[in-house]
Amino acid sequence: MSGHEITLVVNGVARRVSVPARRLLSDCLRHDLGLTGTHVGCEHGVCGCCTVLLDGEPVRSCLTFAVTVDGQEITTVEGLAGPDGMSAVQRAFAECHGLQCGFCTPGFLCTVTALLRENPAPTEEEVVEGVSGNLCRCTGYQNIIKAVHRAADLMAEES
Structure with a gap:
């Protein structure tokens, strides 16, 4: 081949x-x-x-x-991480317990990074829609959604 x-x-x-x-x-x-x-x-x-x-x-x-x-x-x-350590999205997922087994986490982190780049202050509905293409069998999504909002806050504080 x-x-x-x-x-x-x-x-x-x-x-x-x-x-x-x-x-x-x-x-x-x-x-x-x-x-x-x-x-x-x-x-x-x-x-x-x-x-x-x-x-x-x-x-x-x-x-x-x-x-x-x-x-x-x-x-x-x-x-995703910068030279100073974890990105805001990674920090928010850790802080808000937006992961359990972690298998789906890399896909969520990439998806959320793009989502927040496009929409830095998404509504609850926009977050749900934004992550709807990623499946998680462990978390029930509540903490993932919290993590997205927390990441948006962290990114706003950094700018």
């Missing part, structure tokens, strides 16, 4: 990798680049565990072929 040479800018670093044409972005990130923070749950794009940011927009990496994103910028959960 021949590989396709692609360059991905992952978490700010250009990474060159050879992948088969049908390699999923989630598999490329996890197996080829060693970034195991991106989780694979349903493998059908339903659960949102594999969500990463592609040029700033949330995408399902389990539905995206790696060769189709050659040259684009990808942010995984490993790239």
Whole structure:
């Protein structure tokens, strides 16, 4: 099986990798680049565990072929933290207990990061709609929703 040479800018670093044409972005990130923070749950794009940011927009990496994103910028959960530590979204999820088993957390963190970049002060309904594409089997969503509002507050304080 021949590989396709692609360059991905992952978490700010250009990474060159050879992948088969049908390699999923989630598999490329996890197996080829060693970034195991991106989780694979349903493998059908339903659960949102594999969500990463592609040029700033949330995408399902389990539905995206790696060769189709050659040259684009990808942010995984490993790239959300700044040089000073956790991002506001990560801090809020920890502070508000917005995670339990943690399996869905990377997808939520990427989704919420994009949501708050687009809408820094979402209403309750906008938060519910914004995270509706991510499934969690543990939390019941109340603390996730609290975490989104807390992250919005933290981001407002930082600016």
